[in-house]
Amino acid sequence: MCYKLVERYSVCRCLYFQHSIDPCSAYGQRGHSVQEKTVLVGYACTQHSARGTSTSPQDGRWPDSGYCSLKGSCR
Structure with a gap:
């Protein structure tokens, strides 16, 4: 199989x-x-990380990925 x-x-899933x-x-x-x-890298591209876009935080904080939220606190 080729990869x-x-x-x-x-x-944002941008390339x-x-x-x-x-x-x-x-x-x-x-x-x-x-x-x-x-493979997911970084957080958001420059176009989607600017303030005022739909991927910017609403309350000044970025939401977490949910990875640690499921199991409690991360260490």
Whole structure:
């Protein structure tokens, strides 16, 4: 299976960087697909991190990802 790694901002999902395809031995053959793997980086792109956009905090604080909220406090 071939993989393409794509890096996206975690909040707005805008493209940060797209890597080239890591080909396998079946690359280019009929019916072969490329699986996209996404890695989340940073928080928001410059366009979506400006004040007044829909992804900016409403009360001056950014919401957490929910990762630690589910299990209690993070250490």
